[in-house]
Amino acid sequence: MATVGYESKDGSQSDLSKSPVFTNETVQNIKEHESTGIPLQTPWTFWLDKAISGTTTEEYKANLKKIYTVNTVQSFWAVFNNIPNPAEIQIRYSYHMMRDDRYPLWEEPVNQKGGTWRLKCHKSDTAKVWKEVVLAAIGEQFSESLAEGDEVCGVTVSIRDRDDLVQIWNENANLAAKATVLQKIHRLLPDVDFPGEFYKPHQSHHAYGRR
DSSP states (O other): OBBBOBBBSSSOOOOOGGGGGGGGGHHHHHHHHHSSSOEEEEEEEEEEEOTTTBBBBBHHHHEEEEEEEEEEEEHHHHHTTTOOOOOGSSSTEEEEEEEETHHHHTTTTTTTHHHHHHEEEOOOHHHHHHHOOOOOHTTTEEEEEEEETTTTEEEEOOOOOOSSEEEEESGGGGGGGOOOHHHHHHHHHHHHHOOOEEEEEEEGSSSBBBB
């Protein structure tokens, strides 16, 4: 069964591996959609993690929790609608939705030459922004906003103390300057005011290679 976990209200860490998200009925429903639904261009995998400073890349990878890999439009909705929305998860947790079954790790060989467009969100807007971004990703709507030879390979929402953070991952940081991904986001969400937005290559992070 796919699992997820949360920090309890007293601040203690719950056991992520023992906190079920989906009922058996929901899991069966997802499996049925996987075999009969409209195929996505590629699979996408939902992940959950909690940011813990000072961990190594290997420790971070070991602590990642895979929620589910979806292959159809219907199974995407079956998963998306049965996990808590970003407003309901605790501070320092992140959802990731990554192309195929790649890990949401800067240092992974398939990711390490890329980077992310990073948008700060007011908490009142986070759930709406996250929904639009994941729909754009699975619908391959970003392809028209990328330089030739580049690809969006993941999206992330991270819950923080003040403004939350939404990220769109691409594969080639050298091509980011030619992209219009941020303009695409503003067209999708014309009424949202983002307190900050910029692009950051993975290898420019001070924590690259460690956490």
